[in-house]
Amino acid sequence: MSRVYECLTKIGETITENKDFLTDLDREIGDADHGINMTRGFHAVAEKVPSDLEDIGAALKKAGMTLLSTVGGASGPLYGTAYMEAGKVMAGKTEMTAEDFKAALEAAIAGIQKRGKAVKGEKTMLDALIPALDAYTAAIEGGADMGAGLEEACKAANEGIEFTKTIIATKGRASYLGERSIGHQDPGATSATLTLETIRDFVKA
Numbered sequence: 001m002s003r004v005y006e007c008l009t010k011i012g013e014t015i016t017e018n019k020d021f022l023t024d025l026d027r028e029i030g031d032a033d034h035g036i037n038m039t040r041g042f043h044a045v046a047e048k049v050p051s052d053l054e055d056i057g058a059a060l061k062k063a064g065m066t067l068l069s070t071v072g073g074a075s076g077p078l079y080g081t082a083y084m085e086a087g088k089v090m091a092g093k094t095e096m097t098a099e100d101f102k103a104a105l106e107a108a109i110a111g112i113q114k115r116g117k118a119v120k121g122e123k124t125m126l127d128a129l130i131p132a133l134d135a136y137t138a139a140i141e142g143g144a145d146m147g148a149g150l151e152e153a154c155k156a157a158n159e160g161i162e163f164t165k166t167i168i169a170t171k172g173r174a175s176y177l178g179e180r181s182i183g184h185q186d187p188g189a190t191s192a193t194l195t196l197e198t199i200r201d202f203v204k205a
């Protein structure tokens with residue numbers, strides 16, 4: 001089994017373990033399907049990505065295409081694009097450096113923003129991912145390795161989740177609630193943080 005496949009399946013396991021949690025969060029400010037959507041997508045990823053594929057870029061591209069076609073909702077195209085854009089950065093590479101991860105996360109975020117037209121502060125997955133990238137970048141520029149950088153990224157992503165509780169949703173389904181979206185944490189910011197935590201644990205193991 002390739003390392004990239006192993007990491008993708010670990011992300012899928014985390015999402016599956018948190019299926020009800022993510023769905024319950026989405027019940028409060030959306031349509032109660034985020035955990036269901038993501039679990040379906042990652043089951044398909046485990047089936048469609050060849051388990052022995054060593055090319056990280058090719059594996060991420062395949063994962064992204066699979067998420068795009070199986071997750072549905074708003075998050076399917078967004079996560080699908082994120083993995084595909086990260087895959088472009090990693091094309092042909094069989095190992096990932098600390099710098100590679102930064103470039104891949106940067107590309108993933110740019111892809112999400114191009115597709116979803118959201119910025120930071122709209123109560124979406126970006127409120128976890130953008131602070132995570134900033135913290136990761138600062139850490140590795142200060143000499144941290146990938147694991148230590150991811151530790152900082154996860155702290156920032158969790159702070160991002162807390163921040164989503166304090167703001168009004170202005171993108172996606174939750175925006176229909178207006179002020180009533182305050183007090184609830186964003187499901188997508190939560191699944192994004194769970195993803196980063198899984199990668200952190202995988203890298204540090």
Ligand SMILES: Nc1ncnc2c1ncn2[C@@H]1O[C@H](COP(=O)(O)OP(=O)(O)O)[C@@H](O)[C@H]1O
Binds near residue numbers: 075116126186
């Ligand atoms: N335009 C957007 N940009 C970034 N993330 C978004 C956008 N719209 C929605 N999201 C994310 O998608 C999540 C909802 O995903 P999901 O429930 O799977 O899709 P849907 O809202 O279509 O049911 C939200 O919690 C939010 O984080």
Ligand SMILES: [Mg+2]
Binds near residue numbers: 030031034073173
């Ligand atoms: Mg939903």
